[in-house]
Amino acid sequence: MPTGDVLAEARDLRRAFGGRTVLDGVSLTLRAGEVTGFVGANGAGKTTTIRLMLGLARGEGESLFLGRPLNAWGAPGRIVGAVLGGIAGHPKHRVRAHLRMVAAGCGAPDARVDELLETVGLAGAAGLRLSQLSLGMAQRVGIAQALLGNPPVLVLDEPANGLDPHAIRWLRDFLRAQAAEGRAVMVSSHLLGEMEQLADRVVVLSRGRVAAASPVADLLSRVSTRSVVTVQTPDLPRLERLVRERGGRLQPVGGPSAHITGLDRVRVSALAAEGGVPLHWLSEESPSLEDFYLSIAEEEFSIS
Template identity: 75%
Template sequence: MKTGEVLAEVRRLRRSFGDRIVLQDVSLTLRAGEVTGFVGANGAGKTTTIRLMLGLARGEGSTLFLGRPLHAWGSPAKVVGAVLGGVAGHPKHRVRSHLRMVAAGCGAPDRRVDELLEQVGLTEAAKLRLAQLSLGMAQRVGIAQALLGDPRVLILDEPANGLDPHSIRWLRQFLRTQADEGRAVLVSSHLLGEMEQLADTVVVLSRGRVVAASPLTELRTAASNRSVVLVQTPNMAGLARLVEDNGGRLEPTDQTGTRITGMDRIKVGSLAAKEGLELHWLSEETPTLEDFYLSIAEEDFKIT
């Protein structure tokens, strides 16, 4: 598969319970070589979206994997692998035996199990029973299980929940490797900051609706465009006129302090120096991506 090639298309997914709409026209595109961060607060509808994508729940809309619905593929495990909350298996089964059983079901050879155990760093834990696994180890087994069929699309629902920093770093590096090998990777999370170190593209879900979807670089730019310049000056009227004449917006906070939006501190400082306007304080606050997500989610709520 070529980098950037569309491997999965999700179009206008919708689900409701009676009069309560859980998902409303959720669409996203997964491309080869990219990690897509699917971000939203707990209860935003991320898991419901993934379940609809995989045909595990009923709803409206469609999802195509490599141009076809998942049920149309004779060997779906070779098309998409998914991790939905750890390992589903008998707690007394040993890791290697469990994976070999799943491998047999999807037509993968036993050697694939040992390859994946090595990839996820669990070769020495292969004889442990599933009940003996730590949360981090269980996540790794779940990932190995999802990859048994060598799928083109990998989907993980909140895989970092409860993991320690070491495991999170491993997960981040491993998923990056999977994308670099040509897979499309979808990772859901309620922490946008977590996606900053992993995702190429971010889709933000709020109350069942997509409120932002763009490359991470564009999302960072959009966040920086909402920066606020804090200024103190004895000449508030002069500053207000200067800012407004140059397309900015000014909101006084007290007699000498103000918040300016629509321009950065360099422009404010340069304009003030050119006009000989005295400034006592000049600083700039740029919202984090987490702050930006919260702000656009809140704005979307107000609109609806």
């Protein structure tokens, strides 16, 4: 399918437990050739959203995969592959045998198992029992299992949990490669910094509601206006006047140092040069995607 085609979508998902609203009108789309990061703090409702989308929990709203509900497809494993944490297999079963059993259920040949074991780098571990796998190896087996039916949609719930940096990098590169093949990939995570490197688009979930949904670059451009410039100068009063005239704000932080908001470091540098203000230090710190999420969460809390 062409890149950008909508392969899966959730519409107005709602869910309540014991009178407490867990999801409140969550909608999102997954597009071919893109990694969609589904981010939010633990308890924001990410797993519940995924379970509703896959038909593993009850709630309101609808989810469509290739234009149809998942239960309308005769072989759901050929439409969407999911990694929801852990491997649903007997601990004594060996990796290859486990995957062959799952493959039989979705109509995939045994050769597909060996192909995927090579793809995820576990050909040498095919004879291990599931109970012998490290966390990183188990995650790779789960991904291989999800891909057995060669589905166009791949959904992973917190796949980086507990992984070491090497395993996280492998996972990031692997998922980018899956999107490059035309799949729609959805990854939920509370590690927002990781999404800056992995995702094309981000859906930010806060307290059961979608707080933002856009390309990562757009979100980062929104937070870049909140960057903080740190300066050191022997003439803070004159620099403060110049900054204020250009719509910025200077906040002294002790001695010759100050923080400036509302202007980036290039504009501050130009102002100082034009006004004859010597600068002994100039640096800029831009907020991250995590900073953006925290600001959204605080805003929601203040209006709840």
